Amino acid sequence: MTRPADEGAAHEPAAVGVDLGSANTRVWASGRGTLHAANPAPAAAYRSGPVVRGSIAEPEPMQVLLSGLVGGRRRPLPAGAVVVACRPVGTGSRAELALREVMTTVFKPARLLFIDTVRAAAIGSGAAPGPLLIADVGAHLTEVAVLAGGVIVAAHRRDVGLHDQAGGPDPNAAIVAAVTDLIGQVRRQPGHRQAVAAAVHGGLLLVGGGATRPQLAARVAGAAGIAVRRPVAPHLAAVRGAGLAALAALRRSAVGL
Template sequence: MSVVDGVDERVRRAGRPAAGSAPVASPTAVGLDLGSGYARMWASGRALAQTASINDSLTNPVRPVRRGRISDPAGLSEVLTRLLGQQHPAVPAGAVVVACRPVLATAEELSVTRKLLDAALAPSRVLFIDTVRAAAIGAGAGPGTLLVADVGAAVTEVAVLADGSVKAARRAAIGMSDLLGPVGTEPIVHTIAEFVRDLRRDPRCRGVSASAIANGLLMVGGGAGHLALAPRTAATLGLAVRVAGKPRIAAVHGAGLAALAALRRNPSAAA
């Protein structure tokens, strides 16, 4: 089990120094959420950085992340360079990086991401955390089973979390950027509702899903800020739906907290 897989309540306490302790220099903890619409970077001791997920070309602008998958590594490298340019002081080599990954991401996709992060940040470690789990941490969700819906610009994910890990998940290539014309939020609501019903029926996760669904739905991601989405989803499913306090940045905040926890658990590995 990786360091990130073991994150629990200690993650939320990781940023609090022990009583009476003196501040000491330490490697930087970095959290990353490389979304289809925006890329965000959380680095310890620095302001949150964000930029549009688009390359630097003025004549041929391209989104390097499409539907949660890297389609243009060179373009994403340019996005990372812009994020690093917003960091003051600069992020030094040797950081511990925790990057959000979409649920059901493949090993090949993660390998491409790791190579890009190695080249851009020269980190001591790169760890991955499911975006839905990072968002739950960033939203301050407590222990126990949890149902999470992450509504992004181009991807919607619904997952059941328990014991600090994703037990079951569903993912669709639809997001807020697909909502055009008078359809409102109905395509997203329908997608979330179908995923929840499917998780409830799936014999492989029926028990844990039932427990999570009984606790209601936590909604995160940029789409969660849409005023109609949460109430429409609640009405369709007959569930309580809670929107994270800062849904757009919940995932990157959670990834940053996970990076802090990883760094403090094994600081020598980042020296």
């Protein structure tokens, strides 16, 4: 007897990557591609909305948004998925607990893992092996990090983003200053100086919503005095990377069975 296609889909193993931004929520799911939705808050109202400065401020609205995003599709996600969720560098225990509770409530995962957003974005960008300098510019948060061997060896963040100067005379000025200053902080951070120097020499990988602004990349390059490159669809790099990490974890789980 042949099982209906929907019945088989309901029991298939699934890998899920999640990137909860202050302005947009993005989910990548195996066999379903990328789903995304704008968060229910005015663009410049960074003191309201379910996600504030990279942390969940209102769990229930976020749960509703995520449940509607992944549940109303032709192929709903089954419970028991391997879920990898992005978190900004420097995320504290309270913020991580809130993220864990939302992910657990919505996805009911068999396994839940966290990944730093900059590391996920490096994976999702298909960055070449070796030391890497990366900047993630979002709606309300800017992060700069150096990765060596896929591990973050230096990182700093600034609570400023694209929406902080929306509509101002120079909407890019604060971001350019933040990225340039954060690169300087990373270069001065003790330890791993050889990896940091090699990463800076190789130029900056710019991801996040800010990387969709061509003028911002050029401004950062001029201010920081380094080459700046952007991946394809840079605003989706983190969720792609989280999804790839979830797939890898799912495959490791299957091998171990």
